[in-house]
Amino acid sequence: MTSSTEHVVDYGQFAARLAAPRTSRWELLSEVQREWGFEPEEWDPEDWDPELWEDEDDEDEDEDEKDEDDDEEARIDRSLPVPVALREWWTWPENTFMANARWYWTHPEMPPTLRPDPTGWGVAKEVPEGSPLLPPGGDRRVCVFMAEYQYCNEWGYAAAEAGQDDPRVLVSVGDEGWVVQDRSVSEHLLHLALMRLPSRLGWTLAVQQNDLDRDPAALARLTAAYPDMGLLPWRELAGDVVLYGGPDLIVRHDRGIADDYVLLLTGRTEAAVREAAALLGAPCANRDPEPPRV
Structure with a gap:
């Protein structure tokens, strides 16, 4: 899998692309994935059940499996709709998560699944009363649709906003509780792909x-040389x-507790990474970029 680099993609202009009106909420994500080499014909969406969240009854289930099903059902509020954007993404033919979740x-x-989680599996709690994220007196629960591998962070939308087609996404961040991660589900999945x-x-x-x-x-x-890409x-x-962009380049700047690195230069081409490294100067002296891992 290789990206076509015949034309330079300037991610310094990404904020304008993000703000531009689109005919489809997945159009920009499709563009980004192709820019980095993903071709949608590389997986068959028919391999996945469009109703993955609707389990079929199995008369041969043993008691342990039934108990697990009961626990799983307790984590879900079936009265809440699943937002349209999330349903669309789950079976979208260009879904790179489905193509290669690793x-x-x-x-x-x-x-x-709900937070707080009545089974205790999910880690995060509800949005606390008095939080500016939600109006007072309403539903404080969060519907989580994705979690970090060890459940250190969970991403979801407010149960009170489940009826929206493309609600904002919250993320659990330890002592801070829930904060806004992205302005919509579709923006979040674009952001995740860029990360x-x-x-x-x-x-x-x-x-x-x-x-x-x-x-x-x-x-x-x-x-100063590479503009902010316009995402939270x-x-x-x-x-x-924070993501910064330039010609064929995306820079990840971790302003938090960076165990691995403070900056990660990622380029569609080796030359783009070398140009950014040259701008940094001494911090990248005598360093060579690593090639793509696929």
Whole structure:
């Protein structure tokens, strides 16, 4: 799988692309996936049941399996609709999560499960009373549709907003509770793809804090040269990641507790990563980008 790099894609203009009106809520995600080399014909959506969240009855289930089913049912409020955008994405033929879930390292929860979780499996609680996220006196529950691999973070939408076609997405972030991750489900799934695909399908160069300490002005040079892509900070595993873009390049800047790196340069081409590395200067001296991992 390789991306076509005949034409430069300037992710410095991504905020304008994000704000532009679209005929389909998946149009921009489709463009991004193709820009990084994904071709939709590489998987068959008919391999997946369009009603995956509707289990068939099985007369041969043993008691343990029935108990598990009862627990699973307790985690779901069937009276709440599943937002249209989430249903669309789940069976969308260009869904890269369905094509290769290992690119994403998250667990789907479909149908969405409640927080607080009456079975105790889910980690997060409800949105606390008095939170500015929701009006007073309403439903404080959250419907989680995806979780980090160890459930350190969970992404969902407010149960009170389940009737919206494309509601905003909240993320659980430890002591902070729930915060807004993205302005809609469709924006969240675009954001997730931007966080996952370039680092696997593109050229990469990681920069740690001790590298940046070699030139305190390097980070300011980089963020001045590459504009913010217009998305909210990505909150995961104590991270607080802002995306910046340039020609054939996406830069991940982790402003949180960065265990692995503060910056990750990801490029559709090796040259794009080398150009950003040259701008950083000393922090990237004598460093070569890593090639795509597929």
